[in-house]
Amino acid sequence: MTISTVGLDADDTLWHSESHFLVTEQRFGALVSPWLPSEEAAEKLLTRERANLEVFGYGVKGFTLSMIETAIEASGGAIPAEALQQIVNWGKEMLSHPVDLLPGVEATIDALADHYRLVLITKGDLFHQESKIAESGLAERFHHVEILSEKSPTHYRRVLDRHGVEPSEFLMAGNSLRSDVLPVIEIGSYGVHIPYGIIWGHERVDRTELEPSWHHLDRITDLPQLLGTLV
Amino acid sequence: MTISTVGLDADDTLWHSESHFLVTEQRFGALVSPWLPSEEAAEKLLTRERANLEVFGYGVKGFTLSMIETAIEASGGAIPAEALQQIVNWGKEMLSHPVDLLPGVEATIDALADHYRLVLITKGDLFHQESKIAESGLAERFHHVEILSEKSPTHYRRVLDRHGVEPSEFLMAGNSLRSDVLPVIEIGSYGVHIPYGIIWGHERVDRTELEPSWHHLDRITDLPQLLGTLV
Numbered sequence: 001m002t003i004s005t006v007g008l009d010a011d012d013t014l015w016h017s018e019s020h021f022l023v024t025e026q027r028f029g030a031l032v033s034p035w036l037p038s039e040e041a042a043e044k045l046l047t048r049e050r051a052n053l054e055v056f057g058y059g060v061k062g063f064t065l066s067m068i069e070t071a072i073e074a075s076g077g078a079i080p081a082e083a084l085q086q087i088v089n090w091g092k093e094m095l096s097h098p099v100d101l102l103p104g105v106e107a108t109i110d111a112l113a114d115h116y117r118l119v120l121i122t123k124g125d126l127f128h129q130e131s132k133i134a135e136s137g138l139a140e141r142f143h144h145v146e147i148l149s150e151k152s153p154t155h156y157r158r159v160l161d162r163h164g165v166e167p168s169e170f171l172m173a174g175n176s177l178r179s180d181v182l183p184v185i186e187i188g189s190y191g192v193h194i195p196y197g198i199i200w201g202h203e204r205v206d207r208t209e210l211e212p213s214w215h216h217l218d219r220i221t222d223l224p225q226l227l228g229t230l231v
Numbered sequence: 232m233t234i235s236t237v238g239l240d241a242d243d244t245l246w247h248s249e250s251h252f253l254v255t256e257q258r259f260g261a262l263v264s265p266w267l268p269s270e271e272a273a274e275k276l277l278t279r280e281r282a283n284l285e286v287f288g289y290g291v292k293g294f295t296l297s298m299i300e301t302a303i304e305a306s307g308g309a310i311p312a313e314a315l316q317q318i319v320n321w322g323k324e325m326l327s328h329p330v331d332l333l334p335g336v337e338a339t340i341d342a343l344a345d346h347y348r349l350v351l352i353t354k355g356d357l358f359h360q361e362s363k364i365a366e367s368g369l370a371e372r373f374h375h376v377e378i379l380s381e382k383s384p385t386h387y388r389r390v391l392d393r394h395g396v397e398p399s400e401f402l403m404a405g406n407s408l409r410s411d412v413l414p415v416i417e418i419g420s421y422g423v424h425i426p427y428g429i430i431w432g433h434e435r436v437d438r439t440e441l442e443p444s445w446h447h448l449d450r451i452t453d454l455p456q457l458l459g460t461l462v
Contacts, residue, residue: 055326057358061292068299069319072312079312081303088300095286126357127288127380149358 003190003230005165006112006223008142009174010122010129012196013220014109015136016100021063022198024090028067031083035075045070046201053202057149059125064091095128099135102196104221106138111224113141120145121159121172123179151179153186160187171230173223176203181214190230194220234421234461236396237343237454239373240405241353241360243427244451245340246367247331252294253429255321259298262314266306276301277432284433288380290356295322326359330366333427335452337369342455344372351376352390352403354410382410384417391418402461404454407434412445421461425451 011017028045029038036044049066056062067087071079112118120142122129129147133139144163148155160170171190174180176199181191191214215226242248259276260269267275280297287293298318302310343349351373353360360378364370375394379386391401402421405411407430412422422445446457 052323055323056292057356059292059358061287061290061296064296065292065319065322069316072316075312077312077316081306081308081310081312081315084312084315085300085303085308088296091296092283092286125288126378127290130380147357149361 002169003171003227004117004169005119005160005163005171006116006227007119007121007159007170007172007174007184008109009172009176009180010120010133011124012175012198013102013173013180013194014105014120014138015102015132018196018198018200020094020097021200024063024067024094027090028071028087031086032071032074032079035078041070041074044074048073050202057125058123059128060091060094061125061128063094064088067091095131099132101136101138102220104219108220108223109138109141112227115224116227117163117165118142119159119163121148121151121156121174122146123148123151151176151183153183156183156189157187160189171227173217173220175199177214178203185213191215192217192223192226194218194223233400234402234458235348235400236350236391236394236402237347237458238350238352238390238401238403238405238415239340240403240407240411241351241364242355243406243429244333244404244411244425245336245351245369246333246363249427249429249431251325251328252431255294255298255325258321259302259318262317263302263305263310266309272301272305275305279304281433288356289354290359291322291325292356292359294325295319298322326362330363332367332369333451335450339451339454340369340372343458346455347458348394348396349373350390350394352379352382352387352405353377354379354382382407382414384414387414387420388418391420402458404448404451406430408445409434416444422446423448423454423457425449425454 025042029041032041048070052062052066068084126147133145146159160167167188172180172184173192173194175194175196177193181193184191193214194217256273260272263272279301283293283297299315357378364376377390391398398419403411403415404423404425406425406427408424412424415422424445425448448454448457
């Protein structure tokens with residue numbers, strides 16, 4: 001069976017996202033530096049974010065609340081309220097940040113759209129993801145946009161069922177092995193890893209978990225060519 | 232054309248939600264009472280929430296961040312960090328609160344499911360809405376679950392298009408005139424208003440805006456009977 005449908009991740013696959021988190025984490029490290037060395041700040045924040053995932057889910061608002069909690073805890077309650085307002089302002093800045101497309105994204109999507117049904121598959125905050133998709137100007141090139149709360153094999157299976165696509169005719173490409181590659185391989189689809197420079201601690205996976213059944217590309221612009229070799 | 236598809240709102244239509252916001256708002260009023268009389272606290276919080284909607288969207292996480300900002304502003308930065316942690320804890324409590332179904336909801340949904348295609352149509356935070364739907368035990372009685380970032384005529388039209396439903400064969404029932412009734416009447420569907428005891432300031436509409444083309448029910452258990460009279 002040939003590939004009919006190509007799923008693309010959004011954050012850090014089509015546009016920059018993790019770089020904005022990193023800038024904010026660095027600012028956060030400076031803010032809490034009276035109480036914590038900066039390596040510890042990053043570690044404590046990640047621990048808090050992970051603990052909060054099951055109640056907040058993914059996205060900037062939960063990240064902002066996790067920064068507030070980490071700052072209060074790290075300072076033993078001594079951090080002044082204005083510093084916490086500063087954290088809220090960073091959250092708003094991230095939510096309002098213009099969308100920066102990664103190089104070659106538009107041309108690649110145009111090339112793929114001629115031959116495949118394209119589906120944008122992203123996870124996280126519904127409102128923020130919709131805003132970014134609208135602002136990117138790419139929405140109309142996709143047959144469907146799927147914003148999921150998590151990217152598990154079950155979630156992918158549900159998306160394919162909804163659109164009547166067999167796993168064997170589906171390829172997913174994205175920057176996260178954990179979210180974009182491993183779960184689609186598990187359901188019998190093709191997975192393509194296109195790393196972004198920075199990877200969020202929570203998305204890291206041990207490479208030994210991986211079967212050699214996924215593809216690796218350095219840049220999204222190589223995707224049309226790879227697809228040509230698969231069919 | 233007869234009605235084939237019934238849309239049901241979730242928060243304050245199938246289960247309690249606004250009552251949890253109200254409890255938190257009262258706690259918030261007490262927390263900021265050293266700086267603000269309680270009526271003013273509620274008003275300032277609503278103003279802040281509305282201003283933040285375009286960057287946060289709907290949901291508990293944005294509400295929590297708005298409480299934090301309002302408390303910092305109202306206290307001129309004097310509020311201690313532990314009080315702000317308390318606000319974060321209330322947000323988490325709301326996000327983890329068990330789902331309380333409204334009276335008669337299960338029986339009504341069972342009765343409707345025999346005759347109509349049921350779609351759950353809710354707005355707000357994807358992660359929190361999915362958690363509540365899963366916990367409610369009602370998910371499998373619905374053909375589809377649609378979680379929207381906003382409930383505008385355009386959003387409803389998109390949902391109906393996606394499922395191949397004509398506006399004239401669609402009825403939407405919910406507690407908000409603004410979100411569940413007015414926009415569906417605008418696209419030519421049936422709207423049924425089933426008020427909840429408490430209404431969030433942002434959802435209030437002036438009744439003079441309304442054409443007399445919507446239906447009013449005191450409780451969801453009357454919905455099957457109303458549907459019987461419409462077809």
